[in-house]
Amino acid sequence: xxxxxxxxxxxxxxxxxxxxxxxxxxxxxxxxxxxxxxxxxxxxxxxxxxxxxxxxxxxxxxxxxxxxxxxxxxxxxxxxxxxxxxxxxxxxxxxxxxxxxxxxxxxxxxxxxxxxxxxxxxxxxxxxxxxxxxxxxxxxxxxxxxxxxxxxxxxxxxxxxxxxxxxxxxxxxxxxxxxxxxxxxxxxxxxxxxxxxxxxxxxxxxxxxxxxxxxxxxxxxxxxxxxxxxxxxxxxxxxxxxxxxxxxxxxxxxxxxxxxxxxxxxxxxxxxxxxxxxxxxxxxxxxxxxxxxxxxxxxxxxxxxxxxxxxxxxxxxxxxxxxxxxxxxxxxxxxxxxxxxxxxxxxxxxxxxxxxxxxxxxxxxxxxxxxxxxxxxxxxxxx
Numbered sequence: 054x055x056x057x058x059x060x061x062x063x064x065x066x067x068x069x070x071x072x073x074x075x076x077x078x079x080x081x082x083x084x085x086x087x088x089x090x091x092x093x094x095x096x097x098x099x100x101x102x103x104x105x106x107x108x109x110x111x112x113x114x115x116x117x118x119x120x121x122x123x124x125x126x127x128x129x130x131x132x133x134x135x136x137x138x139x140x141x142x143x144x145x146x147x148x149x150x151x152x153x154x155x156x157x158x159x160x161x162x163x164x165x166x167x168x169x170x171x172x173x174x175x176x177x178x179x180x181x182x183x184x185x186x187x188x189x190x191x192x193x194x195x196x197x198x199x200x201x202x203x204x205x206x207x208x209x210x211x212x213x214x215x216x217x218x219x220x221x222x223x224x225x226x227x228x229x230x231x232x233x234x235x236x237x238x239x240x241x242x243x244x245x246x247x248x249x250x251x252x253x254x255x256x257x258x259x260x261x262x263x264x265x266x267x268x269x270x271x272x273x274x275x276x277x278x279x280x281x282x283x284x285x286x287x288x289x290x291x292x293x294x295x296x297x298x299x300x301x302x303x304x305x306x307x308x309x310x311x312x313x314x315x316x317x318x319x320x321x322x323x324x325x326x327x328x329x330x331x332x333x334x335x336x337x338x339x340x341x342x343x344x345x346x347x348x349x350x351x352x353x354x355x356x357x358x359x360x361x362x363x364x365x366x367x368x369x370x371x372x373x374x375x376x377x378x379x380x381x382x383x384x385x386x387x388x389x390x391x392x393x394x395x396x397x398x399x400x401x402x403x404x405x406x407x408x409x410x411x412x413x414x415x416x417x418x419x420x421x422x423x424x425x426x427x428x429x430x431x432x433x434x435x436x
Contacts, residue, residue, distance in 0.1 A: 059229040064184040068191025074277035079211040092401020098153035099394030110384015121162035126226035129155030133219030181365040189307035265426040267392035268419040274393035305354035309361030329359040
C-alpha cells in the first residue's frame with residue numbers, strides 16, 4: 054500500500070495540464086491574441102499525445118515504467134522554469150509544449166505503473182479512478198495556483214504559476230525515486246512500428262475505445278475551456294467572477310471521481326458509463342437552451358460530475374480487452390488524448406463564427422459519440 058502512494062501522488066502532476074483553461078485568458082490579454090488563436094493554446098499541450106503515445110509505449114519496455122515516469126517529470130520541471138528566464142510569446146508557448154510533452158509521457162507510463170503496485174486486478178478500474186480523483190484535485194487547485202501568482206505579482210506575472218508547478222513536480226519525482234518498486238517483467242513483444250500499433254484499431258472494440266478516449270478528453274478540455282467564456286459572453290461576468298466557472302467544473306469532477314471509486318467497485322462499469330453519459334447529454338442540452346446564470350453554472354458542474362469516471366472506465370476496458378499488450382494499448386489509448394488539442398480549436402472557431410452556442414454544440418457532438426460507445430462497445434464487464 055505504501056508503494057502506491059507516490060504513484061498515486063504523481064496523478065496530481067498529471068492534472069497540471071488543465072491550467073490551460075484559466076491561463077488561456079491571461080495569455081490572450083498578454084499578447085492580444087484572437088479567440089481563434091487562443092483556441093490553439095490547449096493544442097500546444099495536448100497535440101503531443103498524438104505523436105508520443107505509441108513511441109513511448111514501445112520504449113517503455115526498454116526503459117521501465119518507473120524510469121519513464123521520472124523522465125516525464127524531468128521534462129515538466131524544465132518547461133516550468135523557462136518563462137522565468139525570459140517571458141515572451143515564444144517561451145510561453147515552449148513552456149506549454151514541454152508541459153504537454155511531459156504530461157503525454159506521464160500518462161502513457163503512470164497508468165501501467167499502477168499495475169506494479171496494485172496486485173488485485175479486480176480493483177484496477179477503481180484504482181485508476183482513485184488516480185483520477187487526485188488528478189481532479191490538481192485540476193481544482195490549478196486555477197488557485199494561477200490566481201496566487203496573479204495576486205502576488207499582478208496580472209502580468211501570472212506565469213509565476215509555472216515554477217510553483219515545477220516545484221511540486223520535483224518533489225513528486227524525488228518521492229517516487231526514493232520508493233523501491235519492483236520493475237515489471239519486460240514484455241516478450243518485439244519492438245513494434247507505428248503502423249503495427251495502429252493496426253490494433255482493426256479490432257472494432259479497440260477502435261471504439263480509442264475514439265472514446267479521444268472524445269472524453271475533448272469533452273473535459275472543452276468544458277474547462279468554454280466555462281469561463283460562457284459566463285462572460287452570455288451573462289457579462291467580470292474577470293473576478295468567471296474564475297468560479299472552471300472551479301465549479303473541477304470541484305464537481307473531483308466529487309464525481311471520488312464517488313466513482315466506490316461505485317465502480319460495486320457495479321458494472323459499463324452500466325455506470327451508460328447512466329453517466331446520458332446525464333451529460335441532458336446537462337449540455339439544458340445549458341444550450343436555458344439562459345440562466347445559476348442553471349448554467351449547475352450544468353457546468355454536472356458535466357464534470359458525470360464525465361469524471363469515463364476516462365478510467367474506457368482505459369480499463371481497453372487494457373482488459375488485450376492484457377498481453379498492455380504497454381502497446383496504453384500508448385495507443387494515450388495517443389487519443391490528442392482529442393483535447395483537436396476539439397478546442399474547433400470550439401474557438403465555432404465561438405468566433407456562430408457564438409457560444411456553437412462551442413457547446415461541439416462539446417455535445419463529442420458526448421453523442423460517447424453515448425454510442427457506451428451502448429455498443431463489447432466488454433468483459435458488460436451486463
